[in-house]
Amino acid sequence: EIVLTQSPATLSLSPGERATLSCRASQSVSSFLGWYQQKPGQAPRLLISDASNRATGIPARFSGSGSGTDFTLTISGLEPEDCAVYYCQQRSNWPFTFGPGTKVEIK
Amino acid sequence: EVQLVESGGGLVQPGRSLRLSCAASGFTFDDYAMHWVRQAPGKGLEWVSGITWNSGAIHYADSVEGRFTISRDNARNSLYLQMSSLRAEDMALYYCVKDENSILTGYYDSWGQGTLVTVSS
Numbered sequence A: 001e002i003v004l005t006q007s008p009a010t011l012s013l014s015p016g017e018r019a020t021l022s023c024r025a026s027q028s029v030s031s032f033l034g035w036y037q038q039k040p041g042q043a044p045r046l047l048i049s050d051a052s053n054r055a056t057g058i059p060a061r062f063s064g065s066g067s068g069t070d071f072t073l074t075i076s077g078l079e080p081e082d083c084a085v086y087y088c089q090q091r092s093n094w095p096f097t098f099g100p101g102t103k104v105e106i107k
Numbered sequence B: 001e002v003q004l005v006e007s008g009g010g011l012v013q014p015g016r017s018l019r020l021s022c023a024a025s026g027f028t029f030d031d032y033a034m035h036w037v038r039q040a041p042g043k044g045l046e047w048v049s050g051i052t053w054n055s056g057a058i059h060y061a062d063s064v065e066g067r068f069t070i071s072r073d074n075a076r077n078s079l080y081l082q083m084s085s086l087r088a089e090d091m092a093l094y095y096c097v098k099d100e101n102s103i104l105t106g107y108y109d110s111w112g113q114g115t116l117v118t119v120s121s
Helices: none
Strands: A004-007 A010-013 A019-025 A033-038 A045-049 A062-067 A070-075 A084-090 A102-106 B003-007 B010-012 B018-025 B034-039 B045-051 B058-060 B068-073 B078-083 B092-099 B108-111 B115-119
Touching: A004 A084, A010 A019, A019 A033, A019 A084, A019 A102, A033 A062, A045 A062, A045 B108, A070 A084, A084 B045, B003 B092, B018 B034, B018 B092, B018 B115, B034 B078, B034 B108, B045 B068, B045 B078, B045 B092, B058 B068
Parallel strands: A010 A102, B010 B115
Antiparallel strands: A004 A019, A019 A070, A033 A045, A033 A084, A062 A070, A084 A102, B003 B018, B018 B078, B034 B045, B034 B092, B045 B058, B068 B078, B092 B108, B092 B115
């Protein structure tokens, strides 16, 4: 099973700042990595698929990069509504697995 | 608008069974693979099981293999999860999730609001 590690566990930033979230895989997942956002009390929402493809309706301030074992989700210009937990997920190998999440707090 | 409405959760004793259902609308159900993903209280996400559009391929997480059975009824636009031999660690909010594709691509583009399964004596 591929294990995903996310860092930092918590990120506290002010509105307008850039957030950089990291996801590392225990073995290569090529570009088969996605990112999800889960706001408090809500179901998750797909942000990014295949490392860098924004899902439908996702604002341009969300971007993804990386391949192999190291990936990054960048939120350029944080807004208050970006307060959430962000999960990475790999679909390279069964079982598809999620990372433990990074909580983004807005100061 | 895609809607996924789960039902069937509740309080169940360890070792007993429960059947979850998901009613889908707003899209052509039999064009897409479907999944169940769960989230224990205060914890992260865990993929549980997935099924292709025609039930031709099914996968399970190791943690539920042999105890849970996923199925679908395309005529009823419904997805199911039969859970047996339930354990305390199965307690979670269970989400019905739509895949981006008819096969199990593994990206989940629509989620229900979840149904809570509580396992306790």
